[in-house]
Amino acid sequence: MLIKTRPAWDDLRDSQATAQNVFVRRRTLLRGGLGAVAGSLLLPSIGCAEPGKPLANAPKYPWPYKRNKKYELDRPLTDANIATSFNNFYEFSLDKRGVWPLAQKLTTDPWTVQLKGCKQKGNHDLDKLLKRFPHEERLYRFRCVETWAMAVPWLGIPMAAFIKWAEPLAKMKYVRFVSFLRPDQAPGQQNGPYKAVFPYYEGLRLDEATNELALLGTGMYGKQGPKQNGAPLRVIAPWKYGYKSAKSIVSIEFVEKQPPTFWNDLAPNEYGFYSNVNPKVPHPRWSQAREWMITKELDNTKRRPTLLYNGYGKQVAQLYAKAKKTAKKKG
Numbered sequence: 001m002l003i004k005t006r007p008a009w010d011d012l013r014d015s016q017a018t019a020q021n022v023f024v025r026r027r028t029l030l031r032g033g034l035g036a037v038a039g040s041l042l043l044p045s046i047g048c049a050e051p052g053k054p055l056a057n058a059p060k061y062p063w064p065y066k067r068n069k070k071y072e073l074d075r076p077l078t079d080a081n082i083a084t085s086f087n088n089f090y091e092f093s094l095d096k097r098g099v100w101p102l103a104q105k106l107t108t109d110p111w112t113v114q115l116k117g118c119k120q121k122g123n124h125d126l127d128k129l130l131k132r133f134p135h136e137e138r139l140y141r142f143r144c145v146e147t148w149a150m151a152v153p154w155l156g157i158p159m160a161a162f163i164k165w166a167e168p169l170a171k172m173k174y175v176r177f178v179s180f181l182r183p184d185q186a187p188g189q190q191n192g193p194y195k196a197v198f199p200y201y202e203g204l205r206l207d208e209a210t211n212e213l214a215l216l217g218t219g220m221y222g223k224q225g226p227k228q229n230g231a232p233l234r235v236i237a238p239w240k241y242g243y244k245s246a247k248s249i250v251s252i253e254f255v256e257k258q259p260p261t262f263w264n265d266l267a268p269n270e271y272g273f274y275s276n277v278n279p280k281v282p283h284p285r286w287s288q289a290r291e292w293m294i295t296k297e298l299d300n301t302k303r304r305p306t307l308l309y310n311g312y313g314k315q316v317a318q319l320y321a322k323a324k325k326t327a328k329k330k331g
């Protein structure tokens with residue numbers, strides 16, 4: 001209903017439609033002293049940088065895997081060079097085209113993951129941990145809250161298999177993910193407007209995390225990593241807006257209560273905990289009715305309808321049958 005009264009929101013230019021960026025601008029201005037950062041965000045974030053060959057540095061995928069053919073796409077896959085050179089990863093840069101060169105500094109091997117709130121609690125070497133699980137390739141849609149979208153051949157392990165092995169304590173109802181904190185490798189953690197807020201933290205309800213769709217991502221396009229997309233381990237929850245999928249995670253914690261999340265803490269009126277893709281729930285500053293697929297041209301005027309739950313209602317709608325009101329209200 002809201003959408004019908006505000007059709008103009010469908011015609012947002014990218015400079016207005018960069019949700020999280022616009023918020024940063026306000027915040028930096030409020031804090032003062034970061035005028036340069038704030039100023040650069042006034043420019044549209046697309047169409048200026050040379051994408052290069054950002055997949056080139058990603059190592060060959062080290063684990064055997066099979067494509068799970070159950071998950072089919074209704075649209076072409078996004079070009080690998082586009083999906084790996086147009087990134088949201090504020091630890092490195094607020095400029096989507098500037099993330100990938102900076103992210104190469106992150107050392108991802110060896111990598112330790114800490115587990116809490118489960119029988120397998122403690123520090124685990126990631127390579128050893130990942131050997132325990134069958135790896136799969138899955139073609140999924142991906143949707144950022146800013147209205148850009150892509151279709152990606154992810155590689156990873158089903159989160160349900162990992163959680164079954166980890167054995168969360170019976171009282172735990174949520175899982176919390178925490179990204180790395182290494183200011184020496186991530187300029188955004190040294191100087192960015194969020195330096196005091198990092199590490200990035202996110203979470204899922206336990207029944208969301210054990211849904212068949214949820215993955216712990218370890219690669220894409222047949223390769224490990226790449227770093228700009230969250231190597232060596234990230235969350236993949238394709239029915240939710242992209243910010244739910246924390247990248248380069250170092251800690252997985254099973255907890256009793258709904259954990260606070262990065263964007264919800266920063267702007268609770270704009271970013272909820274559930275954050276399920278929903279064309280009928282507009283962001284306070286733009287419509288979510290339509291989305292645009294990232295391509296070489298980065299043409300955000302060619303839009304297609306957004307799908308409820310990003311087209312994954314068959315798998316996830318039942319998760320929200322009881323809690324419908326909360327999920328919708330929180331967007």
Ligand SMILES: Nc1nc2c(c(=O)[nH]1)N[C@H]1C(S)=C(S)[C@@H](COP(=O)(O)O)O[C@H]1N2
Pocket residue numbers: 020083086087088089090091143144145179200228229230241242243244245246247248
């Ligand atoms: N640690 C961390 N994880 C993050 C982010 C971030 O800034 N830091 N951005 C999120 C957002 S807003 C999106 S849309 C996706 C982008 O993933 P991609 O660059 O692989 O497309 O990562 C999410 N995970």
Ligand SMILES: [Mo]
Pocket residue numbers: 088143144145146241242243
């Ligand atoms: Mo996003």
